[in-house]
Amino acid sequence: MRPKTPERLRLATLVTIGVCATVIVTMLTLLVLIDHFAATYAKQQAQERLQQLSWQMRDSLDRGMGRMIDHAQVIADLVPVRDAQNPADIRRVFDNVHKNFPDYAWIGLTDPKGTVVSAAGGLLEGVNVSQRPWFQGGEKQVFVGDYHPAVLLEDKLPETEDRWRFVDVALPVTRSDGSYRGVLGIHLSWNWARGIANSLLVPADRQYMVEVIVVRNDGMVMLGPDYLEESTIATASLDLAHTGNTGAIAEKWPDGRRYLTGYSQTGARPGHPSLKWAILIRQPEEIALADFRDLQQQVLWVGAALGLLLALIAVALARQLARPLDELSAAIMQRKEGMIAAIPVIDGYHEVHLLSRTLADMVGREQQHVGKLRALNENLEHLVQERTQEIEHKAQALEDALQQQLAIQERLQESEAELRATLQNANDAFISMDQDGIIVDWNEQAEHLLGWTHNEAVGQPLAELIVPPAMREGYAKDLQHFLATGESNIINRRVELSALRRDGKEFPIELAVACVPRRNGYLFIAFLHDITERKLLQASLMGMALKDPLTDLPNRRALIQRLPESIARGARLGKPLAVLFLDLDGFKGVNDGYGHEAGDELLRTIAQRLLGAVRTTDTVARLAGDEFVIVLEMLNGDSDAMDVADKILHTLQQPFTLTAATVTISASIGIAMHWPDDHTTPEQLITLADGAMYAAKKKGKNRAVAV
Structure with missing residues (x-):
């Protein structure tokens, strides 16, 4: 009895198992690689975005503090702030600045002993602030005070939803004659920093829980979520920011959550006193990587679908490959059992067709061609293996190219969308x-x-x-x-x-x-x-700095700027000019008899008469008090200057009808000539004219004396 032949796996089954195993291993490898690189890329993109936001917040705070220091210096140089005796005149300047810069919660000027002389809205006038850090720090140089609560102003400023918190700028103020007048102080409301943070974050940032946190040098949170403000924190990103570096890290915060945090530090702007604030921009890690999680799931689903599709294709291909062989095997068994006389030629792919035809030819020569039949079977198996491997290689190459193209296309679309949203907003x-x-x-x-x-x-x-x-x-x-x-x-x-x-x-x-x-x-x-x-504000402040606020005439600073230009024009055109130094006779009696308001009204009227007595090309300036300087250009000689001086004396002798009374005064005028070939400086000309004016005083007043 012939032993029973054990059952063996069919060719279709073996091919199917091999192809499916190859597809599964390939897909798992690709999924692991894509998952790793996508996670790294998503985390890197989120950190770069947070780091960029920290830079922008840092630069905005530095620019804001720099502008505040520049504004304070411009305000301290204004003539009313430096020289005005009436606090109301200074208060008008401060009120105007406060109107244009509402973030300046308080602006004030103290005397040398620390008593507030004048302030915007009259707040704290008469209060001694000599013990406040901003006064002590601003007595000799520009001082910048760190974030602090309101002390003297808490109950005087309007009530707001948030408590009043300030950053201070103070600097010394000197009069025009160089004497020390006091300290100018400005309290910048911390709402300024909140406004910068709100404008920095676009709606998409707020939707994805991006938070701006500003931390003082001692670790206290000055700006951030409500539950963190004015509490102390200690994080790795804060330590890195204090080193002066910038960047972004993933870290665990004290609330137990993990965040991606961008960090930087203010105070790197040169040329100004600086405050070292740490800027932290944080976002929950699970929100920052949410898009990656979605991509991960999509890749898993697509990979599973492609694997299943390739497995089905492998099964169908294996069956199609084995079907002609099955038919040939059945014919051989039938021939062996004598059920058929000849081996049929089977139409299929080339190898099966060749095999069946060869077997048919070998039926009559079975004994002679046994060796050839074995060789042909071996060759057939080798060809089948090569074809199978070729199919596998092509399928794998196609899958690799498809996955790479999809990943590149998705990354490009995401990057383009992020860049477009940033630029458009x-x-x-x-x-x-x-x-x-x-x-x-x-x-x-x-x-x-x-x-x-x-x-x-x-x-x-x-x-x-x-x-x-x-x-x-x-x-x-x-x-x-x-x-x-x-x-x-x-x-x-x-x-x-x-x-x-x-x-x-x-x-x-x-x-x-x-x-x-x-x-x-x-x-x-x-x-x-x-x-x-910004340009209009600069021009406005410059115009205020060059005008006498009482008479609207050019002030000493404007005169010092214009006189060299007049001397240069005279030298270029070959024409002399004259500087007239005018001091009123009896002005003190008007002030003492009728009050300072009458004196101010008289000075304004005199300014108008002086302008009417000279040409529009000439310059009339008020130095201080009742002293005026007149620059006469394009003269033919010193007689022209004396004629103008006589005309001015005659004009001033006419009665002045004031609100309080009608008064009559005179003036003493000193004249200094400058010829095209002279080397006299502008300061020397003014000094010479001043000396001539005193000579006119000694000769009996109400006259002009030339040198």
């Missing part, structure tokens, strides 16, 4: 252009600022849209110089220029341009910020 106008000066991109803020829509601007030359005509030639030369040498006066710098709106009006901007090298040239990226309000 930026506070500044954003413009990008190629190396030929053609606009490539243009955000919504640029549309509002310059008047051209995105579709109108893209593809147009930048010079024709926003560069003023007078600056276009210089712009073109600078661009060509940069392309040739890599050097520029504008690129990679922050400069102030003029820009052109669509309606043809020019306005000042702050411009920052960066250059990105590309394979075929450069891409230029520019951010524009409208500084019209």
Whole structure:
């Protein structure tokens, strides 16, 4: 009895198992690699975003403190603040500054002993603040006081939802004659920092729980979530920020949650006293990596679906491959059992067809061709294995290419969406252009600022849209110089220029341009910020610093600026000029007899008479008290100066009708001549005229004396 042949696995089953195992191993390997690199990329992107926000908050706080110190210095140099005797005059200046800068919660001036002489809104006037740190620190130099609660002003300022907290700036104030007057103090409301934080975070940041935390040098939270404010924290990011470095880390906070935290430190701006505040921008780690978790699930589902699809394809292919062999095997068994006389030729793929035809030919020569039949079977198995491996390699290559393309496309779409959202929601106008000066991109803020829509601007030359005509030639030369040498006066710098709106009006901007090298040239990226309000404020403060607040005449500072220009014009045109130093006779009697208000009214009336007695090209300035200086230009000789002096004396002798009374006064005038070939300085001219005025006083007053 023939032994029973054990059952063996069929070829279709073996091929199916092999292909399925290969697909499963390949898919698992790809999923692990994609998961690892996607997690690393998502975490890196979130940390870079938080680090960038910390830089922006740090720069905003540094710029705000710098502007406050600059404003304080400008206010301290104003003539009313330096020299005015009436506190009401100083208070008007402080009230005007407080109106324009509402974040300045309190502005005041003390005397040398620390008593508040004048303040915005009259707050704390008459109160001694000599023990306050800002007064003691600002007596000799510019002082910046750190974040602190209100002490004297808590009950005097309006009630708000948040408690009053301040940052102080103080500096010494000197009179025009150089004597020490007192200390100017400004309390900056901490709502200023809250406003910066609120403007820094776009709605998307708040939705994803991004939080701004500002920490004092001692670890106390000055700005942040309500439950953290004015409490002390200790984190790894805070320690790194105190070293002066910037970056972002993943860490566990005291509340037990893990956060991604960007960190930096203020106080790096040169030229000003600085406060070292740590800036922390944190976001819960699970929220920061939420997109990665979604991607992870999607990759798992797609990988499972592709694995199942490839397995089904492998099963179908294995069955299709084995079916002709099964038919041939059945024919051979039938031939062995004598059920058929010949082996049929089977139509299928080439190898099966060749095998069946060969077997049919070998039926009559079975004994002679046994060796050949075995060789042919071996060759057939080798060919089947090669075909199977070729199919596996092609399937794996196709899967690799598909997964790589999908991952690259998703990363590019995410990066483009993030960049587009950032640029569209930026506070500044954003413009990008190629190396030929053609606009490539243009955000919504640029549309509002310059008047051209995105579709109108893209593809147009930048010079024709926003560069003023007078600056276009210089712009073109600078661009060509940069392309040739890599050097520029504008690129990679922050400069102030003029820009052109669509309606043809020019306005000042702050411009920052960066250059990105590309394979075929450069891409230029520019951010524009409208500084019209800043320029107007600077011009207003400069005008106040050069005007006498009582008579609206140029003050001593303006005279010192104009007199050298007048001397230069006279030398250039060959014409002499004269400086008249005028002091009123009997002015003290008007002040004593009718009061300072009558004296002020008299000085204003005298200023108008002096302006009426000279030409519009001449300069009439008030030095101080009842002293005036008149600069006469384009004279023919010293007789012209004496004629004008006589005219002024005659004009001032006419009665003055004031509110309190009608008075009559006179003046003593000293005249100093300057000829084109003289080397007398402006200060010497004023001194000579002053000496001549005293000579006129000694000769009986109400006269003019020339030197």
